[in-house]
Amino acid sequence: MQQKPKVAIIGAGFMGGAHTEALRRIGVEVHGLLGVDAEETAKATARFGIPKGYASFDEVCADADITAVHLCTPNYLHAAQAKAALQAGKHVLCEKPLATTSAEAAELVQLARQKNLAAAVNYSIRYYPMNQEARARIQSGMIGEPRILHAEYCQDWLFLPTDWNWRLEPQQGGELRVVGDIGTHVMDMLTWLTGLEITAVMADLTTFIPTRQRPKGEVETFSGKLQTAAETEAVSIHTEDFASILLRFNNGARGVITLSQVSAGRKNNFWWEINGSKASLAWRQEEPNEMWLGYREKPNELLLKDPALMQPEVRRYAAYPGGHAEGYPDTFARHFADFYAYIAAGDMQRKPPFPSFADGWRELLLCEAVQQSARQGGWVQVSG
Numbered sequence: 001m002q003q004k005p006k007v008a009i010i011g012a013g014f015m016g017g018a019h020t021e022a023l024r025r026i027g028v029e030v031h032g033l034l035g036v037d038a039e040e041t042a043k044a045t046a047r048f049g050i051p052k053g054y055a056s057f058d059e060v061c062a063d064a065d066i067t068a069v070h071l072c073t074p075n076y077l078h079a080a081q082a083k084a085a086l087q088a089g090k091h092v093l094c095e096k097p098l099a100t101t102s103a104e105a106a107e108l109v110q111l112a113r114q115k116n117l118a119a120a121v122n123y124s125i126r127y128y129p130m131n132q133e134a135r136a137r138i139q140s141g142m143i144g145e146p147r148i149l150h151a152e153y154c155q156d157w158l159f160l161p162t163d164w165n166w167r168l169e170p171q172q173g174g175e176l177r178v179v180g181d182i183g184t185h186v187m188d189m190l191t192w193l194t195g196l197e198i199t200a201v202m203a204d205l206t207t208f209i210p211t212r213q214r215p216k217g218e219v220e221t222f223s224g225k226l227q228t229a230a231e232t233e234a235v236s237i238h239t240e241d242f243a244s245i246l247l248r249f250n251n252g253a254r255g256v257i258t259l260s261q262v263s264a265g266r267k268n269n270f271w272w273e274i275n276g277s278k279a280s281l282a283w284r285q286e287e288p289n290e291m292w293l294g295y296r297e298k299p300n301e302l303l304l305k306d307p308a309l310m311q312p313e314v315r316r317y318a319a320y321p322g323g324h325a326e327g328y329p330d331t332f333a334r335h336f337a338d339f340y341a342y343i344a345a346g347d348m349q350r351k352p353p354f355p356s357f358a359d360g361w362r363e364l365l366l367c368e369a370v371q372q373s374a375r376q377g378g379w380v381q382v383s384g
């Protein structure tokens with residue numbers, strides 16, 4: 001008989017809390033947690049009422065009670081931790097990006113397959129009900145052939161030179177910041193919605209704030225906006241604040257995306273629009289319960305999330321009735337529900353319904369092409 005899922009959460013920041021809450025909502029037991037040090041582990045286990053605090057990642061891997069590990073750690077730790085967890089026979093759900101290089105990610109894809117384990121990357125934005133609806137409509141041909149894919153993901157949480165987070169440092173977050181942190185959500189979304197592949201990219205990246213004040217001590221993601229002056233030191237910044245990227249897709253479609261973490265007033269503003277040969281669709285993360293449908297021959301429409309109005313095959317991604325807004329934390333719960341249902345079904349070789357390690361690997365190939373294009377100028381073909 002299959003073991004009941006028991007999860008260890010690795011990381012106690014913004015994401016560690018979000019994963020814990022979502023798992024509990026879907027009835028999956030959070031058995032243990034490992035923070036950055038003993039103090040953080042003790043505080044977080046007490047705050048969330050998690051029975052076990054670990055002293056090390058090795059201890060997590062050696063815990064026979066644990067069936068799955070959720071990696072909510074800084075990016076540079078993902079690959080090594082995912083590898084160790086898979087080798088210890090644990091299913092892995094990893095925050096994005098999966099690794100810092102495509103070579104590391106490719107190895108993880110193979111390892112998960114070999115070990116017959118489920119392996120997901122948390123591209124959770126797919127799980128807004130209106131994005132599931134959009135994909136179902138695009139896949140069934142409602143907008144015709146996708147031609148033009150536009151998207152923007154702009155934030156302001158790193159707007160000031162005094163805003164700080166580990167993602168600013170390449171050793172922790174990887175050499176690409178805006179592209180790796182939020183650009184991969186966009187590229188994942190456009191390819192997942194349409195089923196298309198990105199074949200070539202042309203990118204322009206820049207750093208508007210070349211020197212920042214780093215506080216002495218740790219700063220949780222997004223929390224800097226609420227902080228008052230602390231003791232700081234000046235640090236040179238080499239990761240990008242902004243990126244604009246042109247895309248070519250394998251059906252001849254064209255794309256353009258804008259990414260920024262220094263756009264005052266834009267909190268977490270991801271929007272996409274796809275113009276097809278029959279109609280258009282558009283969605284925006286700050287008003288996620290609506291989807292715009294654009295037509296030439298009749299008035300445009302605005303679909304407000306309501307399971308009764310959704311395509312039957314994606315209705316399950318709306319957990320509440322029409323008019324009951326669903327948001328960011330709900331996407332984690334819906335993603336994890338897919339992940340644990342897949343594990344329960346027992347066949348780890350079938351194509352997963354969730355964002356997989358293979359998707360995470362493709363995102364890293366795209367990041368590497370973006371980086372190459374930004375360095376050398378001009379179009380770069382995406383390998384893989």
Ligand code: SOE
Nearest residue numbers: 014096155181182185221268
């Ligand atoms: C920070 O930019 C961040 O938390 C990203 O890492 C997440 O993936 C995104 O959902 C919100 O912003």
